[in-house]
Amino acid sequence: MRAHDLSIRYPSRHPDSTVLPVNGVSFTVREGEILAIVGETGSGKSTLAATIAGHIGTGESGYPIIHGGSLSVFGRELRGATRKALDRTNFRIGYLPQDAGSFLAPRLTVGENVALPIFERDRRFNQTEAGKAVATLIDSVRLPLAMMNKYPHELSRGQRQRVAIARSLILEPEIFVADDPTSGIDVMVRDAILDTIRELQQQRSFSAVVVTPDLREVRFLSKSVLVMHRGVIVGNGLIDDVLDRPDHPYVEGLAVAWDHEAAPTHG
Numbered sequence: 001m002r003a004h005d006l007s008i009r010y011p012s013r014h015p016d017s018t019v020l021p022v023n024g025v026s027f028t029v030r031e032g033e034i035l036a037i038v039g040e041t042g043s044g045k046s047t048l049a050a051t052i053a054g055h056i057g058t059g060e061s062g063y064p065i066i067h068g069g070s071l072s073v074f075g076r077e078l079r080g081a082t083r084k085a086l087d088r089t090n091f092r093i094g095y096l097p098q099d100a101g102s103f104l105a106p107r108l109t110v111g112e113n114v115a116l117p118i119f120e121r122d123r124r125f126n127q128t129e130a131g132k133a134v135a136t137l138i139d140s141v142r143l144p145l146a147m148m149n150k151y152p153h154e155l156s157r158g159q160r161q162r163v164a165i166a167r168s169l170i171l172e173p174e175i176f177v178a179d180d181p182t183s184g185i186d187v188m189v190r191d192a193i194l195d196t197i198r199e200l201q202q203q204r205s206f207s208a209v210v211v212t213p214d215l216r217e218v219r220f221l222s223k224s225v226l227v228m229h230r231g232v233i234v235g236n237g238l239i240d241d242v243l244d245r246p247d248h249p250y251v252e253g254l255a256v257a258w259d260h261e262a263a264p265t266h267g
């Protein structure tokens, strides 16, 4: 995946007055790599995540639109792509939107929720094969198989997030985009969720882009980081290089905060 001078906007009735939520970013995600994106709230992380996951609109409200530059995924340009071409690309990308666990279909069982993308892609897909794929993933995200017959409201928040992760990986995507996967989840359970993502990435060798507001999570998942601030990239590279040689006050702040966190406590 390669973004070059990529700018993104949301549809607006006053396009001239729009402040671009993502403004001229360039980066590359190589095969099998995990790239972590960090930045404060409102810096454009979710907008960028949705866009690189191919969840872009052609004018529908709510969906981001590529405004300038280019975004090429699997060698295909997404700017100006038709709905059909976008759908084809989307099937190859697993997207875990922010708080995905809270948006499972409430009337479907866990198993049916995880299987949903299979039948969205091919309504006549073999039920037994789908069941096998679902069971394998439920096991991989470390949930008991018996949970397949439960409903989302019967699960904890952390368990629902695991179901959402399983659903976003059921089509065996080549790229996984996760937007703040531990958001709203109990501190004790966060590491387990990240650990599951890291393990799945190693098993299935997909490329991944993971958005998080937390530098500790960045370090846990990846060696490389992209730091966003008000829609632009203010740091890009190996985490230690970025923090050791900050060339923007926001990154400097991150580096200082990290030093305090990592420093041994006295007394």
Ligand SMILES: Nc1ncnc2c1ncn2[C@@H]1O[C@H](COP(=O)(O)OP(=O)(O)OP(=O)(O)O)[C@@H](O)[C@H]1O
Pocket: 010, 021, 039, 040, 041, 042, 043, 044, 045, 046, 047, 048, 061, 062, 063, 098, 213
């Ligand atoms: N659907 C939308 N329509 C219009 N503007 C939006 C939409 N979603 C986000 N924005 C705007 O885009 C900017 C970037 O928001 P975005 O959610 O991408 O930031 P973020 O870094 O992910 O923040 P957070 O960490 O709080 O999720 C904000 O100014 C926000 O108000």
